[in-house]
Amino acid sequence: xxxxxxxxxxxxxxxxxxxxxxxxxxxxxxxxxxxxxxxxxxxxxxxxxxxxxxxxxxxxxxxxxxxxxxxxxxxxxxxxxxxxxxxxxxxxxxxxxxxxxxxxxxxxxxxxxxxxxxxxxxxxxxxxxxxxxxxxxxxxxxxxxxxx
Numbered sequence: 001x002x003x004x005x006x007x008x009x010x011x012x013x014x015x016x017x018x019x020x021x022x023x024x025x026x027x028x029x030x031x032x033x034x035x036x037x038x039x040x041x042x043x044x045x046x047x048x049x050x051x052x053x054x055x056x057x058x059x060x061x062x063x064x065x066x067x068x069x070x071x072x073x074x075x076x077x078x079x080x081x082x083x084x085x086x087x088x089x090x091x092x093x094x095x096x097x098x099x100x101x102x103x104x105x106x107x108x109x110x111x112x113x114x115x116x117x118x119x120x121x122x123x124x125x126x127x128x129x130x131x132x133x134x135x136x137x138x139x140x141x142x143x144x145x146x147x148x
Contacts, residue, residue: 003062006046063105
């Protein structure tokens with residue numbers, strides 16, 4: 001499985017740690033930037049990860065910024081992306097199980113460093129449950145078509 005990952009300057013160091021974790025989990029990782037803590041604009045990296053996932057170039061994505069909010073908003077502007085910000089293991093699991101989220105968003109400045117690997121692991125351990133949740137995902141897809 002190929003994972004696209006991107007971060008702004010605030011998320012750079014966390015992104016680097018997540019990349020190592022993903023490699024240990026035997027995922028192929030495509031790093032879409034940034035490559036330092038020099039100030040950059042998070043929409044560029046959220047959109048890059050979103051485009052990689054939406055196009056099929058990556059199976060899933062992870063985005064990281066200071067709060068996890070802005071970069072998730074940017075990723076969600078790409079049609080077909082369902083980016084979800086997770087702040088604990090449970091929200092990571094529910095984003096996958098109920099929302100079929102395909103991009104995980106992490107807030108580097110708002111999460112305890114020791115929780116982030118647990119959130120990432122919980123994300124990949126969970127899968128979409130389908131069933132009653134599928135009709136809701138279909139409605140999200142209809143909204144995308146309505147607004148494009």
